Amino acid sequence: MIRQVSASRDHTECNEETNNLVIDPDPAKWPEIIMDKDRVFLVKRGPPPALTNFRFPLDKNGRKFTSFNFNRVLSNGESVKRNWLIYSTSKNVLFCFCCKLFAHSNKTNLSNEGFNNWKHTGVTFKKHKLSMAHMLAQKSWSELSIRLNQMQVIDASIQRLIDSETKHWNSVCLAFRGSSDKLYKHNNGNFLKLVQLLAKFDPIMEEHVNRVMRDDTRKVHYLGKNIQNEIITLLxxxxxxxxxxxxxxxxxxxxxxxxxxxxxxxxxxxxxxxxxxxxxxxxxxxxxxxxxx
Ligand SMILES: [Zn+2]
Known part of the structure; x- marks a missing residue:
């Protein structure tokens, strides 16, 4: 189960206790049971930066972690940072930042005692990233970050903008047809009104409209509902x-x-x-x- 954290409450607590709160940047030294105030503090501080100029030690098999693994190369060649992957210099192990903070079930090495099987890094990271426990933990991390950054206010302003755009386009995009299908009749819709407007300025359209008006029984006039639907379909x-x-x-x-x-x-x-x-x-x-x- 994902543990819900009240951002506003914890935010206050965190501010109040910042002076007393000392959490080592090394994830192996984080408390075993992470309290809400610690979690908020760590999310606000963010994952420790990836070590790039660090001499990673060799294990007993002569293998070591390389900083290359802090990034993932996508199939399109783009390199994406694994911002969730954090390294402990004291224990020479890796942790997943969000699983360590938010995962409460399916504990793995990356969220528990640390991962150090350097032979299988690529496969393990890929499998871990796609695991449900990690995705839920990442979602909780993301949600808490957003709340802490007071995005609720921004969301509300974006929603107001969307509402205003919707209102505008609802007013602009009126229905083609009205209650009457006759030219120069009241409520004959935007399509026929547009044709009437064009007839004022375009001699060919004026001639066509005059022909239709002269002969009410004319079958072919390209102004009816079928042609309107065809125009909509083509567009x-x-x-x-x-x-x-x-x-x-x-x-x-x-x-x-x-x-x-x-x-x-x-x-x-x-x-x-x-x-x-x-x-x-x-x-x-x-x-x-x-x-x-
Ligand atoms: Zn994870």
Missing amino acids: SEEIKKHIITQVNEAKYYSIILDCTPDLSKIEQMTMVIRFVSVSKVGNEVNVRYVSTF
């Missing part, structure tokens, strides 16, 4: 193609499927795609919503 297909191209070009992306029933109780699915676009100007996180109905 959506183009937008989907553009999004797929962007995602294909992105190195990092995630996909979330979100389902909700519509008014007629039919389940509708939306894909939420997040991806990072990299350019010379800087990296940008993009979000696209694709409805599959």
Whole structure:
């Protein structure tokens, strides 16, 4: 079970007791039972920095840890820091920062007495990173860090921004069709109103609108609901193609499927795609919503 830590309470306690709180940077010297105030202190201080110019000692088999292992090389060649991996100089062992602080079940060497099997570092780290105990501990670490950085305030301001954007786009993206399908009628929707507007400035559109108005029985006028739906479909297909191209070009992306029933109780699915676009100007996180109905 993940232990929930009250950030605000512990934050206060931590401030009050900072003078008395002395926790050695060496993880092997941390208390066996980590109290909430110690946990908050350690999360605020963060993992000890990776040792780069340290002469790691040889074990009895002539093997030693190398600082190269503080990083992981991804299949795309990118090097990512294992910020959770911390080394004890006193015991020549490794610990997992978040598992040592947050894991309460499935204790492993990395969270208990320390890991020093230098022959199997790569496999062990990979297996550990993907273990449920580690992922839960990392989640708790991340959540506590966020609370300590008072991100609640930032989250609220971001939510206000999203609400305001939603309101804006709801006002802009009005329905194509209105209650009437006739030109120059009240409530005939945005599509026909747009056609009327274009007819004011474009002679070809003006001529077409005049023809339709002169002959009410005309079957082919390209202004009805079918052509409007076709226009929407063509536009959506183009937008989907553009999004797929962007995602294909992105190195990092995630996909979330979100389902909700519509008014007629039919389940509708939306894909939420997040991806990072990299350019010379800087990296940008993009979000696209694709409805599959
Ligand atoms: Zn871990």
